[in-house]
Amino acid sequence: MNAASFYAKAPKHLVAVDCIxxxxxxxxxxxxxxxxxxxxxxGEWSLVGGFVQEDESTNEAAARVLEHTTGxxxxxxxxxxxxxxxxxxxxxxxISVAYYALIRIKNHDKPLxxxxxxHWLELHEIPELIFDHGKMIEDALAALRxxxxxxxxxxxxxxxxxxxxxxRSLYEEIYQKTLDKRNxxxxxxxxxxxxxxxxxxxTSSKKGAHLYRFDPxxxxxxxxxxxxxxx
Amino acid sequence: MNAASFYAKAPKHLVAVDCIxxxxxxxxxxxxxxxxxxxxxxGEWSLVGGFVQEDESTNEAAARVLEHTTGxxxxxxxxxxxxxxxxxxxxxxxISVAYYALIRIKNHDKPLxxxxxxHWLELHEIPELIFDHGKMIEDALAALRxxxxxxxxxxxxxxxxxxxxxxRSLYEEIYQKTLDKRNxxxxxxxxxxxxxxxxxxxTSSKKGAHLYRFDPxxxxxxxxxxxxxxx
DNA sequence: ACAAAAGTGTTGCGGATACACCCATGC
DNA sequence: GCATGGGTGTATCCGCAACACTTTTGT
Numbered sequence: 001m002n003a004a005s006f007y008a009k010a011p012k013h014l015v016a017v018d019c020i021x022x023x024x025x026x027x028x029x030x031x032x033x034x035x036x037x038x039x040x041x042x043g044e045w046s047l048v049g050g051f052v053q054e055d056e057s058t059n060e061a062a063a064r065v066l067e068h069t070t071g072x073x074x075x076x077x078x079x080x081x082x083x084x085x086x087x088x089x090x091x092x093x094x095i096s097v098a099y100y101a102l103i104r105i106k107n108h109d110k111p112l113x114x115x116x117x118x119h120w121l122e123l124h125e126i127p128e129l130i131f132d133h134g135k136m137i138e139d140a141l142a143a144l145r146x147x148x149x150x151x152x153x154x155x156x157x158x159x160x161x162x163x164x165x166x167x168r169s170l171y172e173e174i175y176q177k178t179l180d181k182r183n184x185x186x187x188x189x190x191x192x193x194x195x196x197x198x199x200x201x202x203t204s205s206k207k208g209a210h211l212y213r214f215d216p217x218x219x220x221x222x223x224x225x226x227x228x229x230x231x
Numbered sequence: 232m233n234a235a236s237f238y239a240k241a242p243k244h245l246v247a248v249d250c251i252x253x254x255x256x257x258x259x260x261x262x263x264x265x266x267x268x269x270x271x272x273x274g275e276w277s278l279v280g281g282f283v284q285e286d287e288s289t290n291e292a293a294a295r296v297l298e299h300t301t302g303x304x305x306x307x308x309x310x311x312x313x314x315x316x317x318x319x320x321x322x323x324x325x326i327s328v329a330y331y332a333l334i335r336i337k338n339h340d341k342p343l344x345x346x347x348x349x350h351w352l353e354l355h356e357i358p359e360l361i362f363d364h365g366k367m368i369e370d371a372l373a374a375l376r377x378x379x380x381x382x383x384x385x386x387x388x389x390x391x392x393x394x395x396x397x398x399r400s401l402y403e404e405i406y407q408k409t410l411d412k413r414n415x416x417x418x419x420x421x422x423x424x425x426x427x428x429x430x431x432x433x434t435s436s437k438k439g440a441h442l443y444r445f446d447p448x449x450x451x452x453x454x455x456x457x458x459x460x461x462x
Numbered sequence: 463a464c465a466a467a468a469g470t471g472t473t474g475c476g477g478a479t480a481c482a483c484c485c486a487t488g489c
Numbered sequence: 490g491c492a493t494g495g496g497t498g499t500a501t502c503c504g505c506a507a508c509a510c511t512t513t514t515g516t
Binding site: 003187205206 | 481
């Protein structure tokens with residue numbers, strides 16, 4: 001067989017990307033879910049997605065879809081899994097590459113999202129989704145939990161400046177269990193990956209809590225010492 | 232937009248699967264690598280792969296490709312990652328879904344593999360590979376290491392009956408470090424996921440070593456107790 | 463008798479957990 | 490002055506790492 005026929009005789013497929021978009025707001029982990037505009041399943045709840053174009057990588061397609069609905073670029077995004085069952089999409093055979101993204105919910109373009117029929121829902125509010133999107137969310141949650149335990153990705157969900165209480169409640173929300181306040185502080189501060197700011201946040205207490213900022217350089221230093229970030 | 236044009240106007244892509252096939256033989260971790268038959272890069276070293284057909288899922292395609300080169304079905308296989316860069320394949324735009332497989336090297340159909348130009352090579356013997364296949368192997372190794380630490384997948388690489396020394400040397404090979412004999416025995420035996428057989432293996436010592444067999448039921452019991460397999 | 467691999471226990475240390483009270487401030 | 494969340498230290502426990510000698514048997 002020559003090269004031309006090797007490639008030419010292989011079938012071609014529609015390839016989509018679907019994004020599981022996590023946010024953290026009011027102490028709750030939330031997902032950006034939208035109402036589908038086209039048949040089949042028009043009006044049903046679905047993840048944000050789109051087709052991979054000729055001239056873009058799957059990663060680029062995911063970033064494009066994400067920017068299109070949230071107005072944000074340069075956000076934390078990870079490939080989750082490729083979903084390749086023949087009949088997973090009831091409209092046509094579509095192979096879908098799923099990505100999960102972590103965004104600072106306050107930064108995104110809310111009107112833009114609304115325009116696309118997108119809503120932020122807490123985990124327990126998520127309705128039945130089309131196709132295998134429910135499974136994708138399950139898998140994304142598992143991946144988030146695995147990943148958050150050994151990598152400093154929680155910070156991607158918080159504002160740039162945050163209090164230790166906010167950080168702790170984020171991890172409590174991710175792992176769905178309460179964490180001891182003193183032990184948590186000891187652990188995270190011992191890693192020395194955050195800069196303590198002079199500023200205080202007084203929105204949630206009279207006394208005010210110190211603000212911190214994640215410092216990528218300190219994190220690099222930690223890794224150079226051969227230590228691993230672990231919550 | 233109606234449904235027909237929604238799907239119809241999206242571009243279609245060649246989708247391939249590539250398999251990183253691990254085996255364990257003579258105390259060494261090995262990979263099944265083949266020489267490519269078609270242009271471009273004919274004669275160069277590559278992973279085992281093939282195109283996803285219309286009527287098969289990506290998982291099925293990977294299983295088909297695997298059986299085609301090794302004669303084995305029902306083997307342990309995991310999706311690794313989807314590689315979607317536009318120019319990753321120099322012959323055409325191909326999106327590739329990579330899988331890694333763990334096989335009992337003794338069980339496979341060696342003549343069949345040879346017929347396909349496939350060879351078992353140790354990690355340090357692996358030559359330069361085409362496209363992004365080298366990166367795929369790197370990623371597969373990292374995934375294997377992560378996965379083997381918390382899931383009983385090492386057994387997939389050993390014969391059904393094996394000695395503790397064999398098991399230990401497998402993990403030493405995977406993690407590229409020596410493990411303390413006593414601590415390893417204590418740890419693995421405390422998990423109680425293996426059945427100790429009466430038989431002994433005398434091929435590697437005068438005294439003979441007890442053979443063990445992995446017992447999926449005991450592993451399920453371990454999980455029910457809420458404990459995790461960990462090496 | 464000796465070589466070669468199998469098999470076996472104990473100790474110390476470090477990190478994880480459990481736990482309760484004082485502090486600063488706005489109202 | 491009191492209610493609210495912020496901030497702090499210690500004792501215990503458990504799992505991991507380090508470590509060396511005896512057993513069996515084929516030659």
